[in-house]
Amino acid sequence: MSFKKEFGFKRLTQVDEALEKYLKLFKSIDESETVETVNSLNRVLTKDIKSPEDIPPFNRSAMDGYAVRSIDVSGASESSPVRLKLAGYSTTSNPFNGSMGQCEAVRIDTGARMPEGADSVVMLEYTRRVGDYIEVFKQISPYENVSLRGEDVRKGDVIVYGGIPLTPYDIACLINAGIYEVEVFRKVKVGLAAVGSELLDFPSKLPEGMVREVNRINIKYYLSMYYPVEFKDYGIIPDDHDRVREVIEKGIEENDVMITIGGSSLGKGDVVTDIAENLGNIIVHGVALYPSRPVLLSEMSGKPYIGVPGYPVAAAVTARVFLEPVIMKLAGIRGVLVEGRVKGRLSRRVSSRIGFRHYVRVKLKPSKDGFVVEPIYTSGAGILSSLSLGDGYLIIPEDVEGYEAGDEVEVILYRRVIKV
């Protein structure tokens, strides 16, 4: 009895079970390379980075104001200001190098080095300049408005974590600490092909019965936004067993993961399942995920070979649910994916099938009482405008049987800016 019959689509694997079974088969890339920090967006550090120095390297003012001894202005208030003698000015480029005496103050800029003898900074707005003196209208605690040496970061402290994709903030933090080069895992090589004799790339006119292939572009853009990936595009392969087999073999050989889109369902014209069975091991075929049932997760020469459904919405959901975790694992990422949610009330009922995880595309509409969540009705997984007219996914878990109109639900956004 063939695998296909035994594990045919009458038995679908639940998403979490499929991921657990599949991800544990593969190891992270262990090759690394050195890159300029400024070019390391989304790259993954091989290890935590520690600060090579104290930051700040000296005590400095956190405010524009006057450096003082806090004890000198004890009891100062609007009605009984304390008068101090102005002894100098400390700027970031010209620090005050003398020593500040009792009942003296030094005018100081934000970021400038604290004068010796001063322990705190009174903000400008609580002072008044009177000739060579200042009046202070507020008392202050020791070290108030002062950034102490090593307070931000002590030499040897972790400043940026390894094992998660670097953000602009991380890059700024590294450069700020004088770390201009970093060791990162090399990029994940991803082979990509679309399978289907009906597919065309950018035809000037679409012949009847043919379909424009858009899944490769979608998947490339999506994964590149967040992860260190390097795509090798094998283009469109017609439904020809030998040619598809050739491309999958080549793709597995030349990359860390091979992905074909289309050809993974049970149709007679589909070829990738047979190839996966013959050249490797099918781990999961068919998942309890709407709209993405015919996902094929297999292992070939120790690498993941994944068959993604060809319908564009199913391909997009598969990219999120299966490709993203696989890429994370290969890329050396040891963190957890967390997506923000937006609450709203459903404009109408959405039904779902118990035991399946559903990704329902929804539009958010701002209203007086928060967002209205409007499901975008579609009959199938091919309807790309259900993604482009929507703002996010309402995920219906396996143990929930839909939601009623008016229910409060949470939406995972795939846009930062929504149409209103």
Next chain:
Amino acid sequence: MSFKKEFGFKRLTQVDEALEKYLKLFKSIDESETVETVNSLNRVLTKDIKSPEDIPPFNRSAMDGYAVRSIDVSGASESSPVRLKLAGYSTTSNPFNGSMGQCEAVRIDTGARMPEGADSVVMLEYTRRVGDYIEVFKQISPYENVSLRGEDVRKGDVIVYGGIPLTPYDIACLINAGIYEVEVFRKVKVGLAAVGSELLDFPSKLPEGMVREVNRINIKYYLSMYYPVEFKDYGIIPDDHDRVREVIEKGIEENDVMITIGGSSLGKGDVVTDIAENLGNIIVHGVALYPSRPVLLSEMSGKPYIGVPGYPVAAAVTARVFLEPVIMKLAGIRGVLVEGRVKGRLSRRVSSRIGFRHYVRVKLKPSKDGFVVEPIYTSGAGILSSLSLGDGYLIIPEDVEGYEAGDEVEVILYRRVIKV
């Protein structure tokens, strides 16, 4: 009395008021250009795009199975299957061109054209092949498992909205509809300079009292991730009135918006406020935002000139709170920014000042009962590792006076993958 004295930092403008006052002064770019759809990520369409065709262009199967007349299989069940004669096979590349008669079935692949005469598709798993016949074990409604012509999109329907940045999904949808070029607003030209005699770009060794400039990189990366921007980098300008003035004038002339970082607080060494006052009109100086008080929003030759605080965390928060809305406005974006949130319980108290909006950096820690939200303690706005060690912002609104340990709060993430 100068503006600075009159509207000095004792009177701070609240964030929403500042944005409202400021944004209405500027118009969106109205110049557009044609770009290839495949290169239009984050670009903004000048208008909604309508479908030039019906999608699908014909009735097609949404499943692998058998095309049937629903009336023929009425009453079919596991115990009393209905037998139909197999009349052919319709694949995506070889549609069945005959007409299907009564009590006949045509084997059909997902996406293949429906045979004339058939109105529905029985899924493969509810059938059994018996020689030239099939047995159907389930009754079906008319049009079940069929995607009707124009069902996804009718010719003339809006498929992608103008006025919001394009996502991979939008791009796929446009190309799918045969739209390979789109008209978008030209990119927003952003002039950027850092002001401060203490700043250095990538010094091999950092002289005492000097600081590595990282805000330009941070702001460039951050805005480029989401918006169509084109940066002109004027580098680091020392605290010299004439040189700063020259760069700001040039920046305003050559760009749609000019941004300087640093030099916008009340320190005597700061120069940008005077320049903004002399060359244009200061709209807001000083906002009730922690950590970003000394924000300078001004108008110069009809364009926005913005002074961003130099402390890195303040610069990052200013980029989110002020630069992002300004760029959105200029870019022709008419949508609303919506950020997803993650709920969690505070590990300890965070205090805030009534009347101020606070952006507290926090680390999320997964626990049995959901996330623990751990504020990252920092004394000032310079501590970049509070961003790199954190996962998101806990925003404390103006009318809330902090939160207690154990309070449920919502966090806006700035990472997709968090360290655990």
